[in-house]
Amino acid sequence: MRELVTFRHSDMQNCVDFKAPKEQQLEQYLSVLSKLKELCDKQVELLYAAEKLTKTAVKDGRSRINSAIHDLHRVGVRVNDLIGNTEKSDFHLEMYYADPSVHSAAGMLKKAEKLAKKSNVDLEGLEMKVIRPICELAAGYKDTFKELDQMAGKALEDRLAAQAARKENGVSAVYTSNKDDRQHVIVQARSMAQPCWESIKAYEERHIDMAIMHFEKIEDTSALSAEMKEFKKDLPWAKAYMGINKIFQYTMDGDYILHEDAQEMKEAEGKQFADMICDKFAYKQAAKLAPLLKHSPLKSLEGSASYRDGMLDARVKVALENGTSFDLNSQVVYGFSSGGNAFQRYPTTFHNVDLGDGKVHAMLSEEEMHQALNPEEDSPSLSR
Incomplete structure (x- = not known):
């Protein structure tokens, strides 16, 4: 729910x-x-x-x-x-x-x-x-x-107590992998995304520039609030709308003015956006692989990433110590709803999956991959 x-x-x-x-x-x-x-x-x-x-x-x-x-x-x-x-x-x-x-x-x-x-x-x-x-x-x-x-605090105490009880009985409290493996995934994924950092930053700055250019064409800036509403109905302008919120100031006279530090703010916003995308990509990679690394320690992980039109696309080759290997295709897709609200998706698929049983699966979903490695366990709620 x-x-x-x-x-x-x-x-x-x-x-x-x-x-x-x-x-x-x-x-x-x-x-x-x-x-x-x-x-x-x-x-x-x-x-x-x-x-x-x-x-x-x-x-x-x-x-x-x-x-x-x-x-x-x-x-x-x-x-x-x-x-x-x-x-x-x-x-x-x-x-x-x-x-x-x-x-x-x-x-x-x-x-x-x-x-x-x-x-x-x-x-x-x-x-x-x-x-x-x-x-x-x-x-x-x-x-x-x-x-x-108070209810949330009590629920957290109950969950921690249940995890401690399962751990005492020799049952893993959560789907997790070796901490060293998880940290290695985060570091490697962050290094894959780093070459895309400048492109991600430029992508965000372009949309803020769109907002500035449009603002400069408006003679009556007091009508800009109505313009904002129209922006949010159209996907490209939804991106510009985000920039408007950050670099325009609403005055006591009911007007909008361009912030005097707009260019510096654009630069800072671009850097912050690029850091956020790269960091989220790295931590999502670790979250996606955690249920699988529970099955076997990580042997190797290597790959690369590219960025275009608001999408970070990664191709990663993963090998586990038990002989299992697969290609992981993962993305960070930065989109906007019909109302102009930003959101991110992290679609992930597994390709060329070799489970060490002589069969190679062309493609498996996250749930299928987990079930193949842990057939006797229920699938965890995988992070999307």
Whole structure:
């Protein structure tokens, strides 16, 4: 069962017609707030129903809810005309910079009510009708996530205790290989990916350049938020959209400006992206081979990798001490969903598989490979 719900950024940022009368804007805002609560409830429901609840899953779930609440609060900032009016009162200044979250929303609401009285802001007026419900929504999940954190902690203790018990009985607690073999795979895989580092970096920088070039052609940059929505509908522009988020700044006047350090930021982002792809490739290779190296120690591993159009492609020859050998074809495919959200896949296949029984298999999947080497064991949940 999936443990995360998708909160679409565009649903939050484009939910209100800011040219409409204020009462209509408020109605549209509260309508999306209601839909957001349904998604938050679904997120919590999935976490409670997870077969193996982890602290990471709880943290990610809470982070997604906080991010969605933040996005909707920025919409509320515009409904309340806080942009450009932060000097109007302490209330307007604090609410403009406020960032409601599951943990902080209750305190934010108390502060808002206190400042509203001090600044002569009507507690039943538009400003509080926008701020109060989103704070109450976020604060309502504080105890829920406290309980989920406790459940995840208890589940981890139970898993560690079960692993220790199996180890005492001579049963391997997890599908793992010799640590030296795993480290050797990581080091070798990282060295294979290293020659592609410059190409990966250039690939990321090209898409940030796309964003800069498009930005320079837009006369009215205040309309860029609408452009972003359109970018996310089209796969090539989805890549440029990622760059926009990093190098453009949203000003208090509701406009976008190019960051003064945009070129330096592009360089840093390219390096970070290249390091991430190479590192993930190396650790995924170790994860893919771990169930197989449990069967026999590693004898040799060699190969090379290439990078083109967002895909790292590796061809690796592997030999085990028991005479088993195979070619491992593995990729890191960096893609984008229809909503413009980035994700990675790690498809892997085994070719020319010699199990030492006189037969050579042209191609096996990960599950088939494990079953061939460990016929009496259930297949582990292999990392994709």
